[in-house]
Amino acid sequence: MTLTSPAAPAVVAETVEPPRRRRRSENRLTPGRALTYTVLVVGVIVWILPFAWMLLGSVKTQREILQRPPTWWPQEFTWENFGAWFGQLNFGQFFGNSIVVALFTVLGNLVFCSMVGYALAKMDFPGKKALFLVVMVTLMVPGVVTFVPLFVMVSSLGLVDTYAALILPFVTTPLGVFLMRQFMLGIPDPLLEAARIDGAGELRIFARIVMPLCGPPLATLGILTFLASWNNFLWPLVAAQTEAKYTLPVALSLYSTGQNATDYGLLLAGSVLVIAPIILLFVFLQRYFIQGIASTGLK
Amino acid sequence: MTQAVVGATGRAPAPGRARAGGGSSRRRRQGWVAWGFALPFVAVFAIFMVVPIVGSFAMSFTDFTARDIRSPFSVNFVGLEQYAGVLGDPVFLTSLGVTATFVVVGIPVTMALALALALALNASKGRIVSVLRAGFYAPVVTSIVAVAVVWRYILQPEGLLNSALAIIGIQGPDWLNDTRTALPSLIAMAVWRNVGTLMVIFLAGLQAIPTDVKEAALMDGASSWRRLTSVTLPLLRPTLLLGAVLISVGFLQFFEEAFVMTQGGPLNSTLSVAYYTFKQFGFGQYGTASAASYLLFLAIALLSLVQFRVLRSKD
Numbered sequence: 001m002t003l004t005s006p007a008a009p010a011v012v013a014e015t016v017e018p019p020r021r022r023r024r025s026e027n028r029l030t031p032g033r034a035l036t037y038t039v040l041v042v043g044v045i046v047w048i049l050p051f052a053w054m055l056l057g058s059v060k061t062q063r064e065i066l067q068r069p070p071t072w073w074p075q076e077f078t079w080e081n082f083g084a085w086f087g088q089l090n091f092g093q094f095f096g097n098s099i100v101v102a103l104f105t106v107l108g109n110l111v112f113c114s115m116v117g118y119a120l121a122k123m124d125f126p127g128k129k130a131l132f133l134v135v136m137v138t139l140m141v142p143g144v145v146t147f148v149p150l151f152v153m154v155s156s157l158g159l160v161d162t163y164a165a166l167i168l169p170f171v172t173t174p175l176g177v178f179l180m181r182q183f184m185l186g187i188p189d190p191l192l193e194a195a196r197i198d199g200a201g202e203l204r205i206f207a208r209i210v211m212p213l214c215g216p217p218l219a220t221l222g223i224l225t226f227l228a229s230w231n232n233f234l235w236p237l238v239a240a241q242t243e244a245k246y247t248l249p250v251a252l253s254l255y256s257t258g259q260n261a262t263d264y265g266l267l268l269a270g271s272v273l274v275i276a277p278i279i280l281l282f283v284f285l286q287r288y289f290i291q292g293i294a295s296t297g298l299k
Numbered sequence: 300m301t302q303a304v305v306g307a308t309g310r311a312p313a314p315g316r317a318r319a320g321g322g323s324s325r326r327r328r329q330g331w332v333a334w335g336f337a338l339p340f341v342a343v344f345a346i347f348m349v350v351p352i353v354g355s356f357a358m359s360f361t362d363f364t365a366r367d368i369r370s371p372f373s374v375n376f377v378g379l380e381q382y383a384g385v386l387g388d389p390v391f392l393t394s395l396g397v398t399a400t401f402v403v404v405g406i407p408v409t410m411a412l413a414l415a416l417a418l419a420l421n422a423s424k425g426r427i428v429s430v431l432r433a434g435f436y437a438p439v440v441t442s443i444v445a446v447a448v449v450w451r452y453i454l455q456p457e458g459l460l461n462s463a464l465a466i467i468g469i470q471g472p473d474w475l476n477d478t479r480t481a482l483p484s485l486i487a488m489a490v491w492r493n494v495g496t497l498m499v500i501f502l503a504g505l506q507a508i509p510t511d512v513k514e515a516a517l518m519d520g521a522s523s524w525r526r527l528t529s530v531t532l533p534l535l536r537p538t539l540l541l542g543a544v545l546i547s548v549g550f551l552q553f554f555e556e557a558f559v560m561t562q563g564g565p566l567n568s569t570l571s572v573a574y575y576t577f578k579q580f581g582f583g584q585y586g587t588a589s590a591a592s593y594l595l596f597l598a599i600a601l602l603s604l605v606q607f608r609v610l611r612s613k614d
Contacts, residue, residue, distance in 0.1 A: 036419050037427070043416070044434035047491070051437065053459060054449040069462045108343075116340035124326065125333035131341070138348055142552045142599055144573045145592045148585050149354035150347065155368050172344040202332050231442040234555065234577075249444040253559060256448055264452050271445035282440050286433055289440065290499050 051275070057268040058082070065265050081269035089251070090243060091273065098247040101166045101236075102229040108171025109225045110218055117180025118206050122192060132181075135174045143234075151238060165239040166247070170229060176221045183217040184210065219288050223281075227289075230278060248274045359590040365583030374586075381590035391591065393567050394575040397482065401553045401571065405486045406546055412490065413497030413542070418527070420498070421505040432502070436495035443492070447559035450488055451475065475561050478568040485556045485569055492556075493549065497542045504538030505531070543606050551599050572598075 057065060058081055060074045085091040119125065120132055150169055159165040187210060195205045211218075233249035240246050246254070252270045260266060282289055334341075359381055361374040385391050416435060420428055438446065453459045454474040461471035474484045508531060516526045532539075554573035557563055563570035563578070570578075572595050579588035 033422070036422065040416075040419055040423070040431050044431050048434050048437060050446065050449045050453060050491075051441075053453060054445075057449070057452065068457050069465070070457075070459060112340040112343065116337045119333040119336035123329055123333035123336070125330040128333070131337065134349065135344070138352065140548070140600060140603070141352055142548070142573070142592070142596055144552060144554070144576050145355050145589075145596050146348065146351035147577070148580050148588045148592070149351035149358060151580070152363075152368055152585065153346075153351065153354070168343060169347040172340055172348060174348075177340070202336070206336070227440055231440075231444075233442070233444050234558070249442050252442075252448070253444045256444070256451075256559070257562075264448070267448045268452065271442075271448045274442045274445040278440050278442070279437070282433070282437070286429070290432070290436065 054268050054271050054275075057264060058272045059269075060265060062263070062265050081265040082273070084266055085269055085273060089255075089270075093243065094246050094248045094251040095273075097163075097166075097240075097245060098230060098249075100163060101247055102226050104163070104167045105170045105229040106222050106226050108167065109173050109176050109221055112172055113176030113221060114180045114184075114211065114214060114218065115206070117177055117184055118210055120177070120181045121184035122187070122189070122210075123202075132177075135177050139174045139178075147235070147238075150235075154239060160239060161241045161245050163245070166236055166245065169235065170225070170232070173221070173225060173228075176225065179217045179221055180214065183214060187213055220291060223285060223288050226281075227278065355589045355592060358586055359593050361586050363586040363589070365585065367585075377586070381586045382594070385587060385591045385594065390567060390570070391572070391575055394570045394572045397567075397569060398551060398553055398571045398573075400482060401486060401489070402547065402550045404483075405489050405550050405553075406543070408486070409490045409493050409497060409546055409550075410539070410542060413494045414501055414539075416494065416498045417501035417505055418531075420502055432499070435498055438492045439495040443555045444559055446488075446492070447556070451560060454484055476565050478565050481561050481565060481569050485560060488556055488560070489550070489553070493546060497546060500542050500545075501535070501538060504535050507538075508534045540606065544603050547602050547606065548599055551595065551602065 056072070056074060059077045059079070060071070061076055061078045061080070064071055064075055116131075120128060146169075154160055154165045154169075191209060192205055195209055200208070231249065233247070233253055236245075236247045236250045237253060240250055243251075248270075252267070252274055255263075255270065256267050360376060360378060362377050362381075363374045367374050420432060423431075455461075456471075456473045460474070464471040472480050474480045512530060512534070513526065516530045521529065552573050553571040554577065557569040557571055557574050558577070561569045563574050572591065576588050576591040576595065579585075579591060
C-alpha cells in the first residue's frame with residue numbers, strides 16, 4: 001500500500017504549478033545555477049549517447065562499423081541493415097507478434113483489473129479482504145519464483161509456442177488491481193445509488209458510469225502493461241519456440257547471441273526497430289508515462 | 300467505510316424487486332454479483348500466478364526434473380535436500396557474492412545520482428526541465444535486449460569507450476571479457492537504466508513538500524545545505540524509503556543485464572542468484588531452481604523488512 005504514496009503529489013505536480021513560487025532570487029541566473037544547468041545538460045548528453053550511437057551505427061555500412069577508430073558521423077548512409085530486417089529476417093512477423101501480444105495483454109489487464117477493482121472498491125462480499133490480501137502479497141514475489149512452475153504448467157497444458165502462453169500469464173497484474181481499486185474508491189456512492197434506484201444492473205452501472213470515469217487509471221495501466229509486454233523477453237524466449245511466435249525482443253536476442261553476434265550494423269538496426277515505437281509513444285504520452293511511474297513505482 | 304455504505308444500499312429497496320427478501324438475501328445476491336465481477340481475474344490469476352507460486356514452493360522440496368513434466372505427481376519428496384544442495388554449491392555461493400556486490404554498489408550509486416538529479420531538476424525552471432527529465436528517463440522505457448546491443452558495441456575492446464580513452468592516452472580493457480571489469484560494467488549499465496525511475500519518484504516527492512516549510516527555513520536564515528539536510532531530506536524520507544524498497548527488489552533480481560551482455564561470464568564473474576536459478580532451470584533441475592528462487596525471495600522479503608525498520612524508525 002505504501003507503493004502509491006507519491007501518487008497524488010505526482011499528479012498535482014504535473015498539472016498545477018504552485019502559483020506564488022516565483023521569487024526574484026529563484027529566477028536569477030546565479031553562477032551556482034549556471035553550473036547546475038551545465039552539469040545537467042552534459043549529463044543528459046552522456047545519458048542519451050548510447051541511443052545516438054545506436055541510431056548512427058544502424059545506417060553505417062559493415063565496413064565502416066568495423067573501422068578503427070570508429071567514425072562518428074556515417075561517411076556513407078546505407079539502408080542495408082534495415083533492409084535485411086524487412087527482407088530475409090521476417091520483421092513483419094515479429095513485429096506483428098509483438099503487437100498482438102501487447103494489445104491483448106493490455107486489453108486483458110484493462111478488463112480484468114477494472115472488474116475486480118470495481119468489486120473490491122464498491123461491493124461487499126465474503127472473502128473480499130482475503131482476495132485483496134492475496135493479490136497484494138504477490139506484488140512482492142520475484143518473477144523468477146513463478147518462472148519454473150509456470151513453464152511446467154504451460155507445457156503440460158500443451159500451450160508452449162502459442163499466443164495464449166505469451167499473453168495469459170501477464171493479463172492479471174496485481175498492481176493494476178490496486179490502481180483501479182484505489183481510483184474507484186474515490187467515485188461517490190450516491191452516483192451509483194442513483195443508477196441502482198433507476199433500475200440499472202451492476203454490469204450496466206460498471207460499463208456506463210464507472211468505466212467512463214476511470215480514464216486516468218486506465219491510461220496509466222494501459223501504458224505500463226504495454227511497455228512491460230513490449231519489452232518482455234525472458235518468458236517469450238522460453239515460451240515461443242518457433243519463428244512464427246517470436247516477439248521482436250526474442251528475435252533480436254536470438255540474433256545477437258548466434259552467428260550474427262558481431263554483425264553490429266544489423267543488430268543496431270534491429271535495436272532501433274524495437275525501441276522506435278516505444279520512443280514515439282513516450283514522446284507523445286510522456287506525461288502519462290511519468291505519472292504512471294510516479295504513482296506506481298513500476299517500470 | 301465502504302461496508303457501511305454498502306450496508307445502507309442493502310436496506311434501500313430497489314423498485315421492481317420483492318421487499319420480502321430483506322437485507323441478508325440482498326447481501327447474498329451482492330456477494331454473487333461481486334464474485335461474478337472478480338471471477339475472470341481470479342480464474343486467470345489463480346492459474347498463472349497463485350498455482351506457480353505455491354507449485355514452486357512445493358517443488359523446492361522434491362527432486363522434480365524436466366523429465367517429470369508428464370507425470371508431476373510421481374516425484375519424490377526430499378525434504379530440505381535441495382536447499383542444502385544449493386547452499387553447498389560453490390557456484391551458488393559465487394552467485395551470492397555477485398548479487399551482493401551488485402546490490403551493495405548499485406543501489407547507493409543509483410539512489411544518490413537519482414536524488415542529485417531530482418534536486419537539480421526541482422530547482423530548475425522552464426521547458427528545459429521536461430526535456431532533461433525525458434532524457435534521463437529514456438533508458439527506463441527501452442528494451443534491455445536492444446540496449447544491450449549498443450552497450451556491447453560501445454564496450455567492445457575497440458569500441459567507442461576505449462577509442463575515447465585512447466585519445467587521453469589510456470589503454471582501456473576488454474570490459475566485458477575481463478573478470479575485473481565485467482561486473483562493474485553491468486553495474487554502470489544498471490545504474491544508467493534505473494536512475495530515471497527513482498529520479499521521477501523523488502521529483503514527485505520533492506514537489507509535494509510544501510513551499511511554505513522551505514520558505515520558513517529560508518526566513519530563519521538556514522543555508523541551502525542546512526535546508527537540504529534538515530528540512531528537505533527528512534520530509535522526503537517516505538519517498539526515499541519507497542525508492543529504496545523498489546530498487547532493491549529490482550536489483551536483487553539482477554539477471555537480465557548479465558543474460559544479454561555476458562551470459563554470466565567470464566568465469567561466472569557476473570553470474571547472479573537469479574541467473575543461477577535460470578541456469579538450473581535450463582539444466583532441467585526444477586527442484587533445485589525452485590529452492591534457489593525461494594532463497595532469493597527470502598532475501599528480498601528480509602531486505603525490504605530491514606529497510607522499512609531502518610527508514611521508518613524516526614517517524
